Amino acid sequence: MFEGMILHFHCRTASPFHTTRQRYANLVKCAPFILGSTLRGVVLDTLVRTCCSPQRLASLESLNDPAAIAEEHSACPEACPVRPFFAQPSLVRFSFATFEGVDYRMMTRIGLSRETRSVVEGSIFTIEAVSPGVRFDFEVVLLDQAQEIAETVVETVRHVAALGSIGGFRSIGLGRFEVVGELQRIPLDERLDQVMAGWPGPGERAKLTFTTPFVLGAGGTPETMGGEALARYVVGQIDRAAAQAGYTVERALSLERADVRIRPDFISRFSYEQGLRENRLVAWPDSSLRFAWPATVDADGLALALALGIGEWSAWGFGRFSVGAEHA
């Protein structure tokens, strides 16, 4: 199992803040969270521009295939902090950020078609935005040799907070934030112990609840991903997540006769590598599986999956879940 370090950032919005959840004719709804891919994108972009050589930047410019970009970065010198982002599997993993005590405000603008493709230039539309002064936290998990870039990541987040912004409508001044309070550095081991607390005992009714959207397998539809098929998929993805953290296990958790309640939905994220939006079918947060806690569970394997997330896009905070007694 890899050693790991979790950087836990406490932040606060310093301007209205928008991250698009859905576009209607004249209203752009805000999501109640910031995608890990958004956070990763802004940190990675800053790192690439400040750390990679001008020659490398020039050759990256012509690329938009993720595999080709990853290959280009793995040719960077050993000391380049961008390298571990492109390791296979990635050694740098971002959580989502969730707002605490969120309140929204509505902002009316004249259409800026460049930023909101659904809004016609010159029309009037409304942006739903998180108010300034709202707290949010997020985490970056650094695995194995990526722990060496911890201070660089911390500096970069501070740099983005001081000079940059995240989310949508940045060109009209949205998305500024500040880092507040003490940064916490949590060893991965400690997190694993934390997440194991409160697990049910053998035979007890248990509940696995997704806390961020879980990407349903390629080609999955709400119909084919129901019931047992979904339970099997989740079991496989738990083992896969553990394996990606250097821990091999077969069936960390079995989910037989699971009672599956999922809320299917679509989500899109901006691909830093491809410079475009990608869409996936997901199980929305609060989707759950209820089951009897099996006699044997590989606690380390399951705890790793819990700490790192499962499924596609889990390096960007998707597929995080909690496990507990059903009625706790």
Ligand SMILES: [Zn+2]
């Ligand atoms: Zn580089």
